[in-house]
């Protein structure tokens with residue numbers, strides 16, 4: 001069992017404070033350029049976290065997440081490095097947030113942030129849509145069925161049904 005512990009200081013306190021101030025901006029505020037800049041700064045913040053976390057699981061990247069991490073209920077058989085990639089690209093990017101929307105930065109197994117529980121409901125919903133509903137659709141040209149991901153609905157917003165973003 002690998003104990004994941006990231007000192008907040010290691011993330012660079014000033015940069016982190018800036019990015020969090022930006023993360024607190026209202027969803028979809030400002031021009032498309034302002035939103036793109038916000039996405040970039042969140043992406044940079046997450047890249048640092050990802051690099052550090054990947055270093056802590058070195059040698060165990062391909063083991064199932066349940067063996068490498070402490071509190072994985074749904075993505076148990078997902079290889080550890082794929083779980084991290086999902087967190088970064090699928091979840092955070094889809095919602096336009098950084099990791100701390102669902103986690104306390106150096107306590108990844110902690111369950112106290114409400115969005116972590118909400119995300120589990122969403123993971124199960126996406127699984128049900130894909131495995132029960134979309135398999136009733138005609139197959140696509142490549143032979144597979146259509147699928148939804150977090151990005152299908154969220155498109156960079158935490159609460160996707162509240163406004164239309166051009």
Ligand code: HEC
Nearest residue numbers: 069070071072073074075087088091092099102108109119
């Ligand atoms: C939208 C919410 C959400 C975001 C954003 C998110 N996570 Fe997660 N994370 C989860 C959920 C939910 C789980 C537990 C999955 C399960 O139970 O199968 C999890 C589990 C983890 C774990 C396993 C912790 C353990 O020991 O059990 C790590 C590590 C992790 N996330 C890192 C990250 C990082 C790094 C980021 C940012 C790049 C991130 N997460 C962004 C929701 C999120």
Ligand code: HEC
Nearest residue numbers: 091115118119122123126148149150152153158159160161
């Ligand atoms: C079918 C559309 C759809 C898909 C796919 C989807 N979501 Fe959602 N999600 C929603 C809706 C609708 C809400 C509720 C928004 C609101 O509160 O107004 C929501 C809310 C959330 C919230 C709570 C946000 C908040 O600030 O309260 C989280 C976290 C979340 N989704 C994560 C995910 C993750 C992670 C995935 C992929 C595994 C995902 N969602 C896939 C539609 C979707």
